[in-house]
Amino acid sequence: MWNITRRNLGANKIRLALTALAIVLGVGFITSANVLSDGLRASFGSLAAEIVQGTDLAVSRDDDVPLTQTELDTINNVEGVRIAIGEYNTDNVYPTRADGSAVLPEGPPVIANSWTLDDQLNPTTIETGRAPEGPGEWVVDMGSAEREGFVVGETYDIIVPTTEGLTSAELVGTFRFGENNQTNGATLLAFETNTAKELFDADNFGSVSIATDGSRSIPEVQEDIEASLADGYLVQDNGDLNAETTAEFNSFISVFAWVLRSFAIVALFVSIFIIANTFNIVMSQRVRELGLLRAVGATPKQVRRAVMGEALVVGLVASVIGLGVGVALAYGVEAFLNAIGADLPDFDKPLTLPTAAIGIGVGVVVTALSAWVPSRKAGRIPPVTAISGHDGLDTQVGKRSIVLGAVLAVAGAAFTGVSLFGGIDSTALLLGLLGAGAAILFVGITLLSPLVAAPISRTLGAPIAKVYNRPGVLAKENAARNPKRTATTAAALMIGLSLVSMAFVVGQTLKSDLNELLESTVQADYAAFPGVDGLVPTAVADDMDAAPELDHVVGVKYWSTEVVGSTPLAEGVESDVEVATVDFDRIDEAFDLNLLEGSYADIDDDSLAIRQASAEEMGVGLGDTVAMTLDDGSTADMTVAAIFKDASIFWGVLVTDARWNTVAEQENYDWVAVSAADGVSQADADAAIAAIGDKYPQIVSQSSTEYREEITSQVDNLLYILSGFLGLAILIAFIGIVNTMALSIFERTRELGLLRAVGMTRSQMHRMVRWEAAIVSGVGALLGAAVGIIFGALVVVATPEEILNNLSIPWVSLAVLVAVASLAGLVAGFMPARRAGKLDVLQAIAD
C-alpha cells in the first residue's frame, strides 16, 4: 500500500501544494512565535547579565519598600563588604532635545539612575567628558547621545517628577553601557547621587548593590548581612539577581509569545477545516481508483492507511517547509510590530530544536486530525464503485451530521457559557474553557451550516444572476449544488470573520459606552495628561490658574488602597479600591459624577464620596462607615457622605487632599481638567493651552472632543492590530476557497467542456467561476458576521456593566467587512477560473 501512497503523492502535485499551503502557513506562524520569543529571550538575557555584572550581592525588602541610609550603614559594616551603594532610579525622568522636544519612552524605556561611584558596581564606563559631580549636571549613554543629538558641554531641559516638572542641566559626559553599549534601544541617563535623590523625588534607595572585598566567601557575607538586618529583607547573589532580572523580561516575552501563539492556533484550527475538506473532495474524485483497490483485494484498513499515509507525508513535508516560513515570518512580524510602534531591538532569530519539534509535531497532528474522517470514508467505499464510478459517498446533508452538529453546538455553547458566566477565578482555566468551548461550537456550527448554505448561496447569487445572466445563474447554482462542500469551505472564513466581527462589536460597544459616559461626566473643555508614564507637575496647574484665558482648573490624583465595608468580601477578591482626590469646592466646575445621595459639601477629612457600585459591593450606604488603610499601615474610619454613579473617571472613593496625603505620597496630579475662562474665545483658550504644552513637553493637553476621539481611536487601533493578526486565519480561509474551487473545476471538467462547446466564452467561464468563489466567500462572511454578533453580544452581557453596557453593533463596518470578504472571493477564484478557461474543450468532452 505504501507504494500506492507514494504514487498518489507524485501524481497530484498541484492538489498537494494547495493542501500543504494551509499547513505551511499555520506551522509557520506558530514557529515564528517561538522563534521570536527565543530570540527576544536571548537578547534580553544578555542585557540582564550586563546590568547585574559586577554586583556580588544585592539587598531589597520583601514588600518592595525602598531601603534607607540606616540600612545601608548597617550593611557597610558587615565584614567582607568592600562597599555597599544605594542607588536611586526612576523611569520618570526624560531629557529634552535641543529643539525642546522630549525623549519619551514611546517604545524602549528611558531610565535614569544615580551615578554609581564604584567601578566594580557600575556597569558603565565614561566614554567622553566626565562623570556627573553635582547639581545641574548629567550624563547619557553614547548611543542615545548620537541618536538624539546631545552634545557634551551644552545645557538641556530635563523633565523631572518634581512639582516644578522641569530642571535644566549641563551634559558633562557620555558613557558606555557594558562592553558594546547594547541598550536595546533604551535611553540611559545618570545624575550625581544627591542630585538624583532630589530630582527623582525619591526619599529612599531603589536598590542596594554590594561589592565584597574578597576576604571572605560571598555566601558567608550574604549570611552575615541577612543576620545583621531584621526579618523581611532579601539578600540576593549575582546568580539570583540575573535570574530575577531575566525572569522579569521573560514574563513579558512569554505574554507576547502567547498572544502570537493564540493567533497561530486560530490559524491552525481553520487549517483543519481546509485540509479535511480538501481530502474529502479528493476522496470523492478518486473513488473509482479506491474502489478498484478494494476490488483487487485491498482491505478497508489498507485503504484507510493509504489515505492516512498520504496525509502524514503531506503534513510532514509541509511542516518542514513551515519551519523555514516561520523564520521568515519572524522577520515579518518584527517589521510589523516595529511599524505599529513597538520599536524592538535587533535580535537573532534562532530555530531551536524544541521549536522545530513543536512545529513539525503540530503540523503532522493537525494533518492527521484533518485526514481522519476522509480516511474512514475512503475505507467505506465499496469495490463495485470501480465499475460504476458512483462514489457512494453522500453529497446530501446527512441526518447524523446534523444531529452531531446540534449536539456539539449546544455543548460548545454550554462550555462558553460556563466560562463567561460561571465566575471562574483562574484565568488559564477560563481561557482554556473559552477556547475549547468556542472550538467545539465552531465545529457544531460548521456541521449545521450545510442546512443554510444552499439558501444563502441562492439569495446572494440572485443579483449576480440578474446582472450576468446565465454565467451568473450557473455561479449561483454551482455554489448551491453541494451544500456540504460549500459550507465546509466557507467554515474557515466564517471562523476568521466571526472573531473579527466579535472584536468589532465589543470594540464598538466599548467606544460608544466610553463616549457617552465621558460626554456626560466631563464638563471641562480641556484635559492635561502626562504624555507618557508619570504625572502632571503641580506647576502646570499653577500656570493654568495664572493664565487669564483659563479657569476652572481641577487636578485629579489617583491611588489605590484597601477599603473595607460591612460586607466581608469573598476570599481572594481584591479589596483594594481606587482612592482619588479632587478639590471638592471646584469639582462641579469640571465634572458631573451624577451625584445620587449626599453632597460634596459634607465631605471632611474623615468622610468620603463613594461610587454606587463600590458601595453596594461593600454593603454600605449614606452615613455608614468604612475602614480605609493608610500609607503607614494603620486604618482610618471614614463616613460615607456622598454616593455617585460615574464609572468613567472615578471608580472607587473620593477623599479630601489632606486625607489623601495620609494614603499616598504624591504631590503631582494624574491629570488636570481645565476650561476656558468666561468670555474668552476658544481660539484664545486654545492658544493658552498650547503655550503651556510647549513649556512642559511631558504633558499632552487635549480638548474634550480630542480626548474622546483619542480614546476611540485607541480602541480602533487595537481592532486593526487584532484584525491584522486574524488576517492569517482569513488568508488561510481564502486558500481553502482557491483549493475547493480548483478541485471542483477538476471534477466538473466534462460539464465545463460542454458549456464551452455550446458557446460559453472564456470570459463568461472566468466570470462564472469567480462569482461562485465570491458566493462561497459570501456564505462564510455572512455566517461569520452573524456568529460574531452573537459572540460579541454574549461578551457584552458577561462583562460587568461598568466596562461594557449598551450593546452597540457597528452595522456599517460589518456590512463593509462582509462585502469586502465576499469580493475577495473574486480574487480567490482567479486562479481556478483561469484553469477552467484553459480547459481543452475536446479533451474535456472526450474524458
Added chain:
Amino acid sequence: MTLLEPHTSAPTTTIAAYAEGATKIYGSGDTQVTALNKVDVSFPTGEFTAIMGPSGSGKSTLMHSLAGLDRLTSGRVVIGDTDLSVLSEKDLTLLRRTKIGFVFQAFNLIPTLTAAENISLPIDLGKANADMAWIDEVVQAVGLGDRLDHKPNELSGGQQQRVAVARALASRPQVVFADEPTGNLDSQTGAAILDFMKRAVQQYQQTIVMVTHDPVAASYADRVLFLADGRIVDELRQPTTDTILAALRSSSNR
C-alpha cells in the same frame, strides 16, 4: 411511420457546411498519425448525413473539425459563409453558440439547470433576443410537458437526449452535429430520438451530421458517408440497414 414519409420540403442546393482538403495530423516523426487525409466533403442544407467508419477511421476528428472544436493541420472548414480556419478562439466560441448545435453521446446537460434552461442555454449565453416562438415550438416538440422544470438527474436517459436535441436546435443553427446520440440508449428510446432528429430535418430544413457506428441509426439519415484511414471511401443515398451493412462489408474487404 414518420420514417417512411416523403420529404415535405422542396429540394435545395444551398450548402450548410463544407470541408476542403481537410487534413489532420497528430504527433510527428515516427509516431505521426494522419487522422484526416485531404477530405473534401459538403453538407447541403436540410440534409441528414450519417458518418460511419471503424474506430480510428477519423470520423470523430472530422466531426470535431467541422464543429469548430478542433483545428485542422491544413485545409479549411466553412460553416455557412464563415471560414473557421481564420477565426479567433473567441469568434469560434461565438460561432458554436449561434451557428452550431451539439448532441453528445452522454453528459449533454448541465446538472444545475432545468430542462428548459438547458434548452435555451446557447441563447441565454448571448445577449441577442431569443426567438421565443421558435423556442416554444422546439420545447413543444420535445414533448416533456410538465417535466421541463426538472433538473436532468430527474429525467430518464431518453428524456435527457431529447432535451439535448432540443438544445441543439434552439439557436436555429446552420448545422447540428451529433456524436453517437443514441449510443447510451436502448433501441426503442434510441429510435424515438432518431425520429425526432429526422423530423427536425424534414420540418425545419435543419442540417444534421451524425457520427455513429450503428447501422440502424445511420439508416435514418438521407445519406451515409463511410470513412476509413482518414478518407471518405464510400457514400450511400437513402440508405437502409441492409444497404449499410453491405457497404460496411465491402469497405472492410477492400
